[in-house]
Amino acid sequence: MESIATVKTTNSKIKTGSYIADFIIYTLIGIIALATLFPFIYILSASISDPMEVVAGNVWFLPKGFSLKSYGRIFTTVAIVRAFGNSVFFYNYNYFLKCAEFNAGGICFS
Numbered sequence: 312m313e314s315i316a317t318v319k320t321t322n323s324k325i326k327t328g329s330y331i332a333d334f335i336i337y338t339l340i341g342i343i344a345l346a347t348l349f350p351f352i353y354i355l356s357a358s359i360s361d362p363m364e365v366v367a368g369n370v371w372f373l374p375k376g377f378s379l380k381s382y383g384r385i386f387t388t389v390a391i392v393r394a395f396g397n398s399v400f401f402y403n404y405n406y407f408l409k410c411a412e413f414n415a416g417g418i419c420f421s
Contacts, residue, residue, distance in 0.1 A: 358382065 352372065357365045361376030369375050385391050 349372075353370075356372065356374045357370050358381045359377060359379065360370045360374040361378045362380055364370055364375035
């Protein structure tokens with residue numbers, strides 16, 4: 312009768328708890344996380360920075376100056392409202408089109 316606590320052995324070169332493998336994996340995950348988060352941080356910094364600093368290219372990671380003019384412009388520009396309406400329309404149009412397409416395909420394949 313075999314013991315329940317038998318451990319499988321493998322011929323893997325990476326050992327369990329290998330510090331080098333852990334370092335490489337966590338370093339890659341950190342780089343990917345920074346590459347993913349940087350655009351969001353940049354847009355947030357640019358949105359609260361002084362518009363002239365943004366146009367001059369001085370905003371890189373942290374905001375330069377402080378201004379909420381960008382947010383005020385959202386509510387005064389008609390083009391933003393129209394663009395948002397277009398986004399809502401095309402989202403719903405594509406949603407219902409895909410639903411009809413999948414239903415038709417499901418009927419054909421059933």
